[in-house]
Amino acid sequence: MEWLHELFRKSPEMAIFLSLAVGYAIGKIKFGKFQLGGVAGSLLVAVLVSQVGVEIDSGIKAVLFALFIFAVGFESGPQFFSSLGRQSIKEIVLAAVMAVTGLVTVVVMAKLFALDKGLAAGVAAGGLTQSAIIGTAGDAIAKLGLSAEETARLQGNVAVGYAVTYVFGSFGAILVCVNLLPRLMGRSLRDDAVAAEAAMLAGAQVLGPDQQEAAPSLVGRIYELTDDPRRSIRDIENANPATTITIERVKRNGKLIEPSPELVLLRGDIVLVVGRREAVVTDAPLLGREVFAVEGMELTMLKREVVLTNRRFDKQTVAQIRADTASGVRHGIFVVQLSRMDAVLPMQPDTVVHLGDVVSIYGAEQDVKRVATIIGDTIVPSAKTDFVYLGAGIVVGLLIGLLSVKLGSIPLTLGSGGGALLSGLLFGWYRARKQTLGALPPGAVQLLKDLGLAGFVVVVGLQSGLQAVETVRQLGLTIFGVGVVVTIVPMVLTMLFGRYVLRYSNSAIFAGALSGSRSANPAFGEVLDKAGNAIPTVPFAITYALANVFLTLLGPLIVALV
Known part of the structure; x- marks a missing residue:
């Protein structure tokens, strides 16, 4: 040896x-x-x-x-x-x-x-x-x-x-x-x-690496309007206060058009609807028939965690924040989780939020960036260690x-x-x-x-x-x-x-x-x-x-x- x-x-x-x-x-x-x-x-x-x-x-x-x-x-x-x-x-x-x-x-x-x-x-x-x-x-x-x-x-x-x-x-x-x-x-x-x-x-639910939900809580579906609703996007999105859907894409006569809140939808329009599963399943089918693989209707969604630093929301309940926030600000944004000191808070109307709480928001990239600046400081994911x-x-x-x-x-x-x-x-x-x-x-x-x-x-x-x-x-x-x-x-x-x-x-x-x-x-x-x-x-x-x-x-x- x-x-x-x-x-x-x-x-x-x-x-x-x-x-x-x-x-x-x-x-x-x-x-x-x-x-x-x-x-x-x-x-x-x-x-x-x-x-x-x-x-x-x-x-x-x-x-x-x-x-x-x-x-x-x-x-x-x-x-x-x-x-x-x-x-x-x-x-x-x-x-x-x-x-x-x-x-x-x-x-x-x-x-x-x-x-x-x-x-x-x-x-x-x-x-x-x-x-x-x-x-x-x-x-x-x-x-x-x-x-x-x-x-x-x-x-x-x-x-x-x-x-x-x-x-x-x-x-x-x-x-x-x-x-x-x-x-x-x-x-x-x-x-x-x-x-x-x-x-x-x-x-x-806590997902491990490479795990995904078989039935995610937030979904997107494409519908072709079979009736002539003659209603604006704002009216359709606010029709049911108990549930929320957002219209993120509109295609009319083969061309994409800007989905502004005032836009009136017509028969034959193709729309991309995003929302919580229960809302999409309940409300979106009323628009028309579901279609698949429509060119130009692709949309990348983003999830970000934001530290609450805006004192306007401090010690407010979830219900109060929702009621006091304009629909234009909320548009396209879904709060998927609240946490405090790494402990998950229940997403109930009477849950009180405090400065320093972490809000996980989900939506289209431009909506997430817009709302994140209102909430506070965005936590940017990184693999680097702060030495x-x-x-x-x-x-x-x-x-x-x-x-x-x-x-x-x-x-x-x-x-x-x-x-x-x-x-x-x-x-x-x-x-x-x-x-x-x-x-x-x-x-x-x-x-x-x-x-x-x-x-x-x-x-x-x-x-x-x-x-x-x-x-x-x-x-x-x-x-x-x-x-x-x-x-x-x-x-x-x-x-x-x-x-x-x-x-x-x-x-x-x-x-x-x-x-x-x-x-x-x-x-x-x-x-x-x-x-x-x-x-x-x-x-x-x-x-x-x-x-x-x-x-x-x-x-x-x-x-x-x-």
Whole structure:
């Protein structure tokens, strides 16, 4: 294997991408109903690759994780802040239960297997994947008044216990959250994520890439007038106040003519009618017979999202806006959706709109452009990322992560991960309010999440895999076995508590909360992948922030109790 070692020494980045490629290939293999998943597969492959000796700079791991956790927060910022309140009590309790069960499990296992304070704290740090325990436990050991040699030995054992148990700490959390929890709930993460998203969107249909409605709500049809209506286009369009159709094209005697509101239609005219399906089906056939493929009747329609900035419409109901807006302004425009902070609003007459709401309008291009300037600022679709906004957000997050507050002698900090998550939530929330600022397309967010998490996990495996295997060889499987128990038991007990006491009913939301309460980032990444949307992110963000505090406090408590 010397040639592999030399190859990875010259190009260590090759080891990262090799682990990703092979890991994701293995993750796709199904063993009955069990599927490892790309993140867990990449972690295992990285541990194997590490055995030939690979040196990876820790800065790569920090960068990848910052990208991942910021993107997660950015995507879920609007929903996170709207969900805070009494409804977050379950997440607070869940995070506390995880910390308490983790502490009890570590202390009991340390007593049973005669682990010293250092090994016990290291097992907690690795088995619960909370690296901050290393620091708080090491600081507590230094304050015990022991000899310099004994202090150094115990602090070294913290690192040993951490190295042996961290890999399964990450892997075991994936098994519980992605495989065991859905079986307990009796439903898949994907099904419950879709159901929760549908409820959040107030019943609005969400189409995925390359999906189209078989019966779209807005349609266009061509009719030849078989009677002589002798009515203007305005009269025909306003004949039925309950429904709306617009006449966008008129062809008379083989020539196209301008469809002005005052134009009087005659028998034999061919018209293009656009409107909501129910209106077109009900009213348009009264004009005459439907015809097809008439030259010159083609019309390109446009859909645009516009941020409401016109104070004239602020705090007005949909009905009031419609009544106060001249028919000439409304002509040819259909409002297909209203949303606020990425949450869809019901299109009811009594729905009140506010500045900053996003109005989705549909119509002919010239009509959409005309009305968009009246409503506010048009959101122009773009595949480009605003790197000014992205870079500033991550910098702010890393600065927040450097802040530290002492609880007695214990320093508490969000760390770079917690800081980047909080910054992502704030920047995502602000972007939802000012949607003409800080573009980060969904595809870019997904890439940051996938590459950031998988790359982070691979670097962890490459850095700690060799040391973990060597330590197991030296100390036997006892430490590793204790780490397995510390990883699995608190998660299972917390999962049962959440299911039967806290009454979590949605598996996607529950999996997000459970992975966050253990600071289990790889598990959360797999949960997101299985869910297929961002539903698990909000509960994860709450419990993850709490876990960074609760689990960090375990270091000195373990040193005191073991």
